[in-house]
Each structure stands twice: as C-alpha cells, then as structure tokens.
Amino acid sequence: MGKSGPTLDIISYFPENDWGVFEEIAPLYEKGLSISDIADQTGLKNTAIWRNLKKQRKVLRSQDPVSFDRWRKGRGKTRARPPYGFCYFQGEVIKSPNEYPTLLLIESLSRKQRLSITAIVDALAKKKIKSRTGKPWSYNVIKSVLKRFDDGTIEKLLNNGPKTKGRNK
Structure with missing residues (x-):
C-alpha cells in the first residue's frame, strides 16, 4: 500500500451573470478611467474587467497609442504622457504634487x-532634483519644458482647472 493523503476536491465557481461586477466597472470606464486604473480601484484583474465589458457588449475605447496632439485637444485620457508637472488622476490631467513645484x-x-x-540644468543638479524618470536633467528636456511655457501648453492646462492631487479645494 502506497502513501496517499486525503483526496482534495477543487471547486471552481464560474458565475453565469457577472452583472454586479459590470455595474461596478461600467461607470468607471465611462468616466474615462483606463482598465489599469479600474483594476487598481476595484481589485479585479485586467482580463476580468475586459471580459465583463465585452460580455455586456460595452463599446470599448481604442487601445491604440494616441498622439500628443489629440490628447492636447482635450479628448480625455490617452496613452500619451502629460507634460512635465502634470499627471493623470481618475482620467483627468491634474498638477502633479511631485513635479509641479x-x-x-x-x-x-x-x-x-x-x-x-x-x-x-546645473542648478537642478546642485539641488539634487531628478527628472520624471529619475535621471539627471538634460539640456533638451529643460528646453522642451520652457518651450511648453512659450507655446501656451502649460497655460492651457492651468486654465482648464487641473487640481493638485490629494487636495480638495
């Protein structure tokens, strides 16, 4: 007689109707949150969110990269990275508490x-302030940041009312 332990039954639950999950994620998706943002807020996996949205025949947004110019026109969150000093929070561009100062x-x-x-560049290095990526500042990055002030990009973002993350006024 060989060694054998108790047999284990594995029970899997596959609900026929995930309507409760859909009711939770659909409003978040309609607000403009990404699948990853919804996963962070709800604790669900990205694939489960996609599956539920597709199952309920929800019209899904394109996941293709979008140009910065399209983002600039105010069509909501895209994969384009916002300008330095700003970040996404719940689908909106806001002042980044780390970068804006x-x-x-x-x-x-x-x-x-x-x-x-x-x-x-030298002053920022002396103060040990790193760029968004954690690297030292370069001439071209500072030039690009200043160009955004000159062409009005920063002013447009400020006039559209971005809020500082974590502060409600």
Missing part, C-alpha cells in the same frame, strides 16, 4: 532669474 522652479530660474538652460 519643480516646474515652477524651472520657470522661475528662466524667467525671473534669467538663467540659461545650462545654468538651470
């Missing part, structure tokens, strides 16, 4: 103190 510092060093781009 650095954005203001860059503008101040350029406009008020009249520092060159190279001097701004």
Whole structure:
C-alpha cells in the first residue's frame, strides 16, 4: 500500500451573470478611467474587467497609442504622457504634487532669474532634483519644458482647472 493523503476536491465557481461586477466597472470606464486604473480601484484583474465589458457588449475605447496632439485637444485620457508637472488622476490631467513645484522652479530660474538652460540644468543638479524618470536633467528636456511655457501648453492646462492631487479645494 502506497502513501496517499486525503483526496482534495477543487471547486471552481464560474458565475453565469457577472452583472454586479459590470455595474461596478461600467461607470468607471465611462468616466474615462483606463482598465489599469479600474483594476487598481476595484481589485479585479485586467482580463476580468475586459471580459465583463465585452460580455455586456460595452463599446470599448481604442487601445491604440494616441498622439500628443489629440490628447492636447482635450479628448480625455490617452496613452500619451502629460507634460512635465502634470499627471493623470481618475482620467483627468491634474498638477502633479511631485513635479509641479519643480516646474515652477524651472520657470522661475528662466524667467525671473534669467538663467540659461545650462545654468538651470546645473542648478537642478546642485539641488539634487531628478527628472520624471529619475535621471539627471538634460539640456533638451529643460528646453522642451520652457518651450511648453512659450507655446501656451502649460497655460492651457492651468486654465482648464487641473487640481493638485490629494487636495480638495
């Protein structure tokens, strides 16, 4: 007689109707939240969310990358990364609590103190402020940030009322 333990029965539950799950995720999806954002809020897996939306014949948004120009026109959240100093929160572009103060510092060093781009890069390195990616600042990145001030992109975002994450006013 060989060694054998008790037999285990594995019971799987596959509900016929996931309507309760759909009622929870559909409003979030309609608000513009991404599948990943919904998964973070609900604790469901991305595939379960997709499956439920498809099962209920919900019209799904395109998951193809969208150009920054389309994002700039205000068509909601896309895969384009928002400009430095801003982030997505619940489908809206808001001031990033980590990056926005650095954005203001860059503008101040350029406009008020009249520092060159190279001097701004050096000042940020001296203060040990890293870029969004955690790398040291480069000349071209600072140039791009300042260009967004000049072409009005930052002003448009500020006029559209982005809020600071975590602060309700």
